[in-house]
Amino acid sequence: MGRSFFVYIMTNPRKTVLYTGVTNNLPRRVHEHKEKLAPGFASNYNVTDLVYYEVAETSEAAIAREKQLKAGPRWRKIKLIKSMNPTGRDLSVDL
Numbered sequence: 001m002g003r004s005f006f007v008y009i010m011t012n013p014r015k016t017v018l019y020t021g022v023t024n025n026l027p028r029r030v031h032e033h034k035e036k037l038a039p040g041f042a043s044n045y046n047v048t049d050l051v052y053y054e055v056a057e058t059s060e061a062a063i064a065r066e067k068q069l070k071a072g073p074r075w076r077k078i079k080l081i082k083s084m085n086p087t088g089r090d091l092s093v094d095l
Contacts, residue, residue: 004056005062007069009052009081012045015088018077022062026053027095034092049090052081070080 006026010019010033019042023029030050036043056062069077085091 005056005059006049007056007062007065008054009069009077010042011028011039011049011051011066012047013049015049017045017047018074020066020077022059023064024077026050027039027092030092030095032051049088050092050095051085051088051093052077 003024005022005024007020007022008026008029010021010030011017019033021029021042032038032050033042033089041047054065056065069080081088
């Protein structure tokens with residue numbers, strides 16, 4: 001079995017910002033966002049809550065999916081989030 005890759009969407013506590021990313025270690029990456037370990041958009045906008053993720057088998061597939069999500073409108077991301085996480089709770093507690 002090979003390595004897994006994750007496409008994820010995180011938001012701030014007020015649910016006003018959406019951040020889409022890719023990683024090969026979801027728990028570590030969520031921790032980095034929560035602790036604001038890397039400067040940039042996510043730390044500037046207090047992106048701390050994991051609200052959606054999916055698994056891809058290759059990095060290429062994950063990157064392609066990330067680009068697809070980023071290119072789509074906000075309402076489509078919200079619909080996707082609600083399909084997996086209707087209440088919008090922080091999924092990182094289950095990792």
